[in-house]
Each structure stands twice: as C-alpha cells, then as structure tokens.
Amino acid sequence: MSGHSTYEPKSGIEKWLEKRLPIVRLLHDAGVSYPTPRNLNPLWTFGGILAMMLVIQIVSGIVLAMHYASNSALAFDSVEGIMRDVNWGWLIRYIHANGASMFFIAVYIHILRGLYYGSYKEPRELLWVLGVIIYLLMMAAGFMGYVLPWGQMSFWGATVITNFFTAIPVIGQPIQTLLIGGFAVDNATLNRFFSLHYLVPFIIAGVVVLHIWALHVVGQNNPLGIDVKSEKDTVPFTPYATSKDGLFMVLFLVFYAWFVFYQPNYLGHPDNYTPANPLVTPAHIVPEWYYLPFYAILRAITFNIGPIDSKLGGVLAMFGSIAVTAFLPWLDTSKVRSGRFRPLFRIAFWLFVAAVLFLGYLGSQPADGNAVLYAQVCTAYYFAFFLIILPVLGFIEKPKALPNSIIEDVLAKSKH
C-alpha cells in the first residue's frame, strides 16, 4: 500500500529539506496521507496506544534513573527516597510502575485483536513475528524492572526466573551463573539488570520501527479481513485515524490515571515493600499479573515426560507457549482472515481467551489440589488450539460468504 507519494513540498524550507533529507515526505506519507481501511474499529487504536506507552515508560524511566541507585545496599532505600523525598517522585514512580501494567493490558488487547481478525495471515507474517519479538522484549524489560526496587518479590522473582535455566542439562548451571554473575542473585545481578533494563526499551523502539515499516508495506488488516481493493475502501490517516487514535489514547490515559492516583499499588505486591532478604522466601511468591498465565503453565507440568524431568518440562512448556505464537501464520490453514466469517474458529478463539484468563487466575493461587489439574487442562487446550485446532479448522470449517469489498459492506450497513 506504499503507493506513490502525494506529498508536495511547499515552503522554502520544505523544498530545501526535500533535496537533502526528505524527512517531511516520510512523515507526511506515514502519518497524513497513509490510506487506512475505512471500517477500522476501536481495537485498531491500540497500536498507537502502545507507542504512547513506550514513550511514557522511557521518559518516566529516565527520570527515575536520575534518583535510583542500582546497588544492593542502596536500591531499596533509593526507591523509598523517590517515594518520599524526591519532588514528585511518588508520581513518577507510580506512573512508571503502573505504566508497565498498562503497557501489557494494551499489548494483550492488541495481540488478541490480531488473533481474532487473522492479522497474522499472508502477507502479514513478518509483521506478526516482529510483534512476538516486541512482546518478548517487553517481558524481559518488565521482569528486570521489577527486580530494581530490590524488595522481597524482586529478589525471589529474580531467583526463581533465573533458576529456569538450571533445568537445562549440563550447560544450565553455568548459564545461570553467567547470567546472575555469582552463585546466587546478588549485587552483580542487580547492577546488570539495571543496565539491561535501561537498554531493552530502546531495542524495543528499534523493533517497533521495523514493525511499522512492515505494516506500511503490507497495509492494515481490517475487521472484515478482506484486502483493500480500491481507493474507495480507504480514508487518509489524517484526520480520520489520528482523531480516533487520539480519542482512545485519552480514554486509555483516564483509565491509567485512575490506577496511578487511586489504586497505585493494586497491581503490585505488598511483599515488595519488604527489603530483599536472601535467607527468607516469602510464603507465597507470585510474579507480576502479566506473567501469571505462563507461570501457571510452568507449574502445570508436575510429571516427567520420558527423559525430560518435570522441572525441564515445565520450563519448556512455558517458553514453548510463547514460541508457538511465532509460528501461528503457518499453523492456521484457513484462507479466511476475520473470525467474523469463521463460526467454528470463533468458538475455539473464545475458549482460548477463557483458558488464558483462567490460567492467569490459577497462576495467582497456590499450586495444590485441583488447581494443578485445572492448569493442566487449560495448558493442554492452549497448545491444542495452536497445534491441532487451527491447522485442522482450515480444512473442515465452512466459512460464511465474504463481502465483495469494504466499501460495499460499509454502505450496506449504513442503509439500515
């Protein structure tokens, strides 16, 4: 859809720049004249919201780093100092800590949107894979950020997660020692996590550029999942998409601000206000809410599978549950993109959403009794959805008739 550019340099400075660095043309093509399908619904505003959240995290993070000390003897107190002494420190920290949660809420909506409307299908495979990479990097950034305040959850979260590597036979232990820089999580770990926590968001920004570049080559998908056929199917990005994105960004910010100002610790864990203690593990350790479904998958594997013991099995299942999403474009065999025209897919999709939400709930509960069994059932469904249901549905499902074009569908609707 990167058709030919409609930009005409007018002022003197634009003409001067145009010959040397056509950046105004780039911005015009990407943000003004870029054609967007005219039937996009509000779920398509989350891309913009995600970009906004990345900027908020980077700005608030850089400010926090001016007051934060990444030394195990000072870190906890420096964060308390941010909360009590630094001018507006409480606000900036709550913006950053809750911002991470908001970032994940937005990314989950964004991903499920793509899943439902088949946005990963040809020709958007690479766009989807870049998205999976961004999501993985976000998980890394969130995890390392959570270690920085050096509370009990920080410390034990870091311990449990870096111990995942010890499940790998032979090389696992040396890898874990290399990662944490010691025989246990300690100052060396905290220091490097801070360094990487600072770096990763900028890598994310780089991958986001590739993600948007790929998007602008293949064009946006839309709720009907059919290709744009003529200019009538689209509207220019400005003012149509910019104003809609702007509206939903503001609504999202209201939601976000409610947490920052009224429930700033609701999404966190009280144990993280206790300084890290390497001699005592809190009675019930849980990761941040956005990792809970994966944590439940990890704990669901309580049995050995052939030569793979339960510990390695759990770790493989957990990483596998994310890795499998990268292969989605090739696992889904249906030619029809949008779930709107796929009656069976729709059922499987909502069951999948339910399974993930339930896994999230189970991840927050102690792993005993029936909780483990339920987690095993949901984990089985999670993998079956990708590895069995989606490949098979393409062959057995009879999709509903697709409309001829976006504009026809839009006009038909507005007649009623």
Added chain:
Amino acid sequence: MAHSDTTAEPTRRDFLLLTAGAFGAVGVASVAWPFIDQMNPDASTRALASIEVDISALQSGQSITVLWRGKPVVVRNRTDKEIEEGKAVKLEELKDPIARNANVDPSADATDANRSAKDKENILVMVKVCTHLGCIPLDESGEFGGWFCPCHGSQYDTAGRIRKGPAPENLPVPVYAFTSDTKIRIG
C-alpha cells in the same frame, strides 16, 4: 565460492577468502569472549569461597543457617529420632537415589550415612536452596519432618532428601570439614 568454473582447482582467491574468513572468525570470537566472560562471578565473589562456622552452642534439635557464597547453608544437629527416621528409609523410596554430597563419591547412594557428617551422624550440613527453582525451604516442617519449600511445595526428609513435589534432587551437601570438634569450614 563465487566462481562457476566447475573443473578448476581452488584458486589463490579461494585460498585468500578462506583464510581471511577464518582469521576474521577467530578474531571476532577472541574479542567476544571477554565481553561474555565479564558477566561470570568476579574475583571478589569467588574469593568468598570458604567460611568457618562455630557449632559449639548447637544443641540437639537446633539448626543454624549461615550465608556462604550468597546462599544459605544450614547446619543441623539432628535428634536421635530424626537420625532413626533418616536411616529407616529404603533407597527405592527415594526420588533421587544419589547422595549429592560433595565429600563422598559422586555416585554414592543417598543413604543417611552418606548424607550426614563422617563419624558424626547427628550433624547434617546442606545448602538450603530448593533444587526446584531456588527458594529457601523452611526448617522442621513438611510431611517428612525435614524441610518444606513454600514456593511450589517440595518436601525433604530429615536427611534433606527430596521425597515429594517438583524438586528433582536432594539438597546438596557442600564441601566442608571439621577444623576442630566444634568448628566447621565450609567451602
């Protein structure tokens, strides 16, 4: 190699390309290594390799926990009952039948004697880090009267052997030695 002459011998250019490539790869690897290895434990961390613990005040039924290489090490003076329980367990009942004791043969069985101190069967020294994902098990708790890990429910017996739950191995016994009757050097 980018030339299409199928019959030709390798040329001087092929040779140059190969050697340049090989030297380049070795060069990159030898510069990359310091950038990877710097992440490993530094000299000051490695220097903390051994500590001394005084157990003169340790009564039967008591434990002390000390920090060694950033990890808690428990020294327990076991009661007679605990020793009996530890000895009564048959090897077939164990999830991990290997002693995991750095002071005995690596393939030794996980008998009570192979787990406890030599000639001092009441003393048990172990790194108190759950072999599942690294939490600290609680002393004197769990179904087997030994240790219980609160994180994902692993249960260890009175000789620190894994009996139930997701942990794969017995709690490891570090290298240690009695420097006198009441002093232990760990590491």
